[in-house]
Amino acid sequence: MALAGLFLITFLFVHLGINLLLLVDDGGELFNRAAHFMASNPLIQLFQWVLFAGFIIHMIYGIILQVQNWLARPSRYKVEGYSHLSPFSKFMIHTAAIILLFLVIHLVNFFFKAKFGHIGEVNYEGMVLEDMGGLVRAQFQETGLVVFYIFALIILAFHLHHGFQSAFQSMGWNHSRYTPFVKILSTLIAILVPLGFIAIPICIYFNLA
Amino acid sequence: MDFKLKIWRQKSAAVKGRFETYKVSGITGGTSFLEMLDVLNEELIAKGEEPVAFDHDCREGICGTCSLYINGRPHGPDDRVCTCQLFMRRFKDGDTIIIEPFRARPFPVLRDLVVDRSSFDKIIQAGGFISASTGNAPDANAIPIPKRNADKAFDAAACIGCGACVAACKNASAMLFVSAKVSHFALLPQGKVEARERVQKMVAKMDELGFGNCTNTYACEAECPKGISVENIARMNREFLSAKLVTDK
Numbered sequence: 234m235a236l237a238g239l240f241l242i243t244f245l246f247v248h249l250g251i252n253l254l255l256l257v258d259d260g261g262e263l264f265n266r267a268a269h270f271m272a273s274n275p276l277i278q279l280f281q282w283v284l285f286a287g288f289i290i291h292m293i294y295g296i297i298l299q300v301q302n303w304l305a306r307p308s309r310y311k312v313e314g315y316s317h318l319s320p321f322s323k324f325m326i327h328t329a330a331i332i333l334l335f336l337v338i339h340l341v342n343f344f345f346k347a348k349f350g351h352i353g354e355v356n357y358e359g360m361v362l363e364d365m366g367g368l369v370r371a372q373f374q375e376t377g378l379v380v381f382y383i384f385a386l387i388i389l390a391f392h393l394h395h396g397f398q399s400a401f402q403s404m405g406w407n408h409s410r411y412t413p414f415v416k417i418l419s420t421l422i423a424i425l426v427p428l429g430f431i432a433i434p435i436c437i438y439f440n441l442a
Numbered sequence: 443m444d445f446k447l448k449i450w451r452q453k454s455a456a457v458k459g460r461f462e463t464y465k466v467s468g469i470t471g472g473t474s475f476l477e478m479l480d481v482l483n484e485e486l487i488a489k490g491e492e493p494v495a496f497d498h499d500c501r502e503g504i505c506g507t508c509s510l511y512i513n514g515r516p517h518g519p520d521d522r523v524c525t526c527q528l529f530m531r532r533f534k535d536g537d538t539i540i541i542e543p544f545r546a547r548p549f550p551v552l553r554d555l556v557v558d559r560s561s562f563d564k565i566i567q568a569g570g571f572i573s574a575s576t577g578n579a580p581d582a583n584a585i586p587i588p589k590r591n592a593d594k595a596f597d598a599a600a601c602i603g604c605g606a607c608v609a610a611c612k613n614a615s616a617m618l619f620v621s622a623k624v625s626h627f628a629l630l631p632q633g634k635v636e637a638r639e640r641v642q643k644m645v646a647k648m649d650e651l652g653f654g655n656c657t658n659t660y661a662c663e664a665e666c667p668k669g670i671s672v673e674n675i676a677r678m679n680r681e682f683l684s685a686k687l688v689t690d691k
């Protein structure tokens with residue numbers, strides 16, 4: 234569970250890195266080339282399945298864990314939970330549900346469209362590529378979608394804020410020397426990664442890039 | 443001082459319970475929480491009613507017998523104390539105090555506020571001991587132990603097995619208790635010999651008894667009357683993972 238979670242975080246970094254190319258002011262060429270590379274390179278195609286497996290493992294373990302935890306206290310307290318310290322840690326399954334919903338919508342909007350549907354094409358010096366950048370730009374004109382994206386990414390921030398440092402504790406990687414650093418890093422990742430993702434729909438919606 | 447008490451009453455494990463409201467008056471600030479309940483019980487007995495059953499023994503914070511979930515926190519609003527060390531001056535005159543039993547599937551209510559915590563004994567029986575015959579007490583310092591290990595083992599050994607960690611945890615997880623016991627042995631040379639088997643057996647027993655899983659919320663550490671650190675949980679996770687990977691079969 235912890236290893237799968239950390240793996241998913243590394244995926245977020247790669248994904249963010251590519252998405253940020255959208256903000257490069259070149260009519261989307263760099264992003265389209267990167268997207269084409271990701272969609273055609275056989276090693277990455279293979280790795281895509283590893284990523285799916287990562288999500289599935291993380292979700293299955295997360296759900297089993299949560300159900301066992303609910304069962305462990307069949308009768309609840311009347312006055313509950315005055316001792317909890319980290320608010321984010323209480324809502325992992327709830328943030329997870331929203332992330333999952335986001336994931337489905339996200340895949341339908343982009344991934345399945347690119348894989349099975351038909352999207353526009355662009356021609357770069359004789360090389361014809363799918364215009365993923367154009368698709369993204371078109372989608373992010375819709376106010377509702379942009380608002381939902383931002384909301385879901387803030388929720389992801391909550392999941393990561395607890396999740397990243399929690400995974401270290403779960404693996405037993407705890408030491409007075411680096412644990413404080415891991416906690417700071419967890420906060421930083423939780424703020425910066427979703428912020429990076431949020432910047433893209435905002436810039437596109439307000440025509441900043 | 444006067445208080446309104448809402449107390450969980452339940453005749454036995456087999457029947458349903460409910461909250462009953464009582465009033466106590468003329469309580470001084472220096473009265474301990476358990477003594478306040480004693481006062482209530484005297485009055486109930488005088489009226490011919492059934493007294494409230496609650497656990498207690500040493501009444502000086504060392505045995506771990508007293509329990510109670512008071513206003514949403516095990517052992518009440520003070521940090522690092524047991525209920526027997528909680529004094530009524532901590533509350534305001536006229537306060538309503540809600541008193542519940544510790545709740546977890548492996549801690550069934552026996553009567554009123556008394557729960558069966560023998561699940562902890564079962565976990566200890568699964569491996570929380572050293573099986574070598576040790577003979578007489580050895581000379582101090584006959585086995586060299588680094589000061590740091592001795593200190594950490596001692597901190598872990600401070601656990602009195604009261605169950606506040608389970609009561610506080612939103613998942614009713616016993617990880618703080620089990621990890622304190624595992625750490626206490628694993629840090630010392632006498633315990634090291636059986637460390638790998640011990641951690642696997644104790645964790646398996648804990649899971650079998652139906653305690654929840656740790657999701658690192660650290661409510662346990664906040665509520666532990668002995669200040670046991672969640673560092674022990676990380677140590678146990680480490681011990682458990684490495685034992686799973688390398689134990690000889």
Ligand code: HEM
Binds near residue numbers: 299
């Ligand atoms: C990009 C997406 C995601 C990332 C990067 C991520 C990352 C993490 C990490 C690092 C942890 C901590 C693991 C541990 O301490 O052992 C965690 C916990 C958890 N994740 Fe995710 N996760 C993601 C999506 C999801 C999804 C879609 C679900 C859906 C079921 C989910 C369910 C959970 C649950 C239930 C926990 C919590 C356990 C707890 O209460 O601590 N996660 N996640």
Ligand code: FES
Binds near residue numbers: 497499
């Ligand atoms: S009665 Fe012994 S610790 Fe409270």
